Amino acid sequence: MQINETIVKEFILLGFSLYPDIEILLFVIFFCLYFLTLIGNMIIMGLTCLEKALHTPMYIFLSALSFSETCYTLSIIPKMLTDLLAKNRSISVAGCGLQMFFFLGLGGTHTIILTLMGFDRFLAIHNPLRYPLLMTNIVCGQFIASAWAGGFFISVIETVLIFRGFFCSPNLIKHFFCHMRAVVRLSCLDSNLTEFIVTLISISGLLGTFLLIILTYIFILTTVLRIPSAEGKQKAFSTCASHLTVVIIHFGFASIVYLTPESSKGDDTIIAVPYTVITPFLSPIIFSLRNKDMKNAFRKVLGKIIAEKK
Template identity: 80%
Template sequence: MENGIFICCFFRISDVQTMKINQTILKEFILVGFSLYPYLQTFLFVVFFCLYLLTLSGNLAIIGLTWVDRCLHTPMYLFLSALSFSETCYTLTIIPKMLTDLLAKKRIISLIGCGLQMCFFLGLGGTNCAILTLMGYDRFLAICNPLRYPLFMTHMACRKLVASAWIAGFFVSVIETALIFRGSFCSPNLVKHFFCHMRAVVKLSCLDSELTEFIVTVISVSGLMGTFLLIILTYVFILSTVLRIPSAEGKQKAFSTCASHLTVVFIHFGFASIVYLKPETSGGDDTLIAVPYTVITPFLSPLIFSLRNKDMKNAFRKVLGKTVSLNNLGLLLHD
């Protein structure tokens, strides 16, 4: 009988030790990233690096032109420059680390670094959604309530709305990140992604990962779909107002002011919905599916807003003309 108790206690102690070994507290993660495609890494580095430079150039150009040209000191361009700044920070959170890992042998990120990257990624993504919603609201007021528009959309009101977008985005991201990092993480420490994506990290949690993933996904999808439905609702009112405009020229002008924004909205929310609403797949598929949302969308956004905007083109020509004139004046003085 005593031998039986001793053997039982021995196995229980062994089980506890095994659980402790399996639940080793991790202090760093290894990002699998594009290591699944070793022959493509140099090519991917060149492509992503070029896209990153173009994205930075486009967003910084929008911010600079809005700051310099007084003709662009309007609510619409204030929201656009706020979106460009948010997307610049968004790409800084993900792409430099991704580019480094494409050339590095060790793709390690600390636990704190992973949490910060996730928090900023989710916060800036939520901020982008909120600012796109504000841009839709701005177009709604300008077209549906043109007489009240100057009263509602003052510069102070725009600044408060942009600040609210940042607060809302990071309020949600802090909650999501805290839920994921509230416990320890178990081995193995392989994150099957090129950054600390919440669905990849939450699977390593020693706690109930399925429940945590469900809660975080519900929060993300609710925010994503909520802002998207608000934008669609504003465009329903805009469409009903535009259709009542008697002149074809007036309709075309109204639609042209909304075309760029609506295009970016469908690209942004379309790629985001694929990431968050897709069923469970392998890590490699997750990596490839996230590329459009993290790399291509920030690249297309300033391109669409710049190419389809006459005021932005005119501002660029003015700045370019002033630069050429100053250069010519400098050459004359030098001679």
């Protein structure tokens, strides 16, 4: 068979077809989690926009994180939900490339913003008097723009590497989205080299940002231990608790996806669920429930809405 007869123009996302008996149940669970994720992120973005008390770098970073997370889930979950109910689970090669581009770009942006949030907390704790001068809203906006640029710069490199050639049959992707490791193995070119380079880039970015966060928290811990009062130490730690919790969950699940070898039985579909569905669901809950300013802003805005209706 000639190579041009094996070139494919679309992929079939097998997704959860290996578990046909629970697809409806999975749809209900994932739909509810996705709906709550959107609501949680929209509340954070809305409160940050409406409440002037939240117009500070800390909450601007949080709002930017919620926005990137919302876009991140939009690139994957709607297609996944549709495929859980549909018989035709195909996606064009171009559509697959776009999905991968936005998934990698938004995932990278999200990770960089998490790293910048740690740096922001370090500045606030280490040098509280100069913090308003060092981290202005303009500087915060520049950092966020850099996070988007960095995330999508890496995404362009990885996506171009994977989609620079043709893809040969079989066109079956053992995943519910166009995961790079699953797609690169369908390439007509030398997939082993491409997979190695792309995986190396992803792991380097993941470990690099994680090490920066660890270094930041070492400096934060050193600074906090120098605070004389127990109340001051507790207050400093409380400002980092939510961020640190999300970091542990985010990097913990991400390491499972990127650092574990790919399974031939399709178990990677299940492995990717915590990183793509559960982490975005937990993030706005953690940041909202453990934040007094966010709770107060919610009560204030809700009170205004009720008063206007009366």
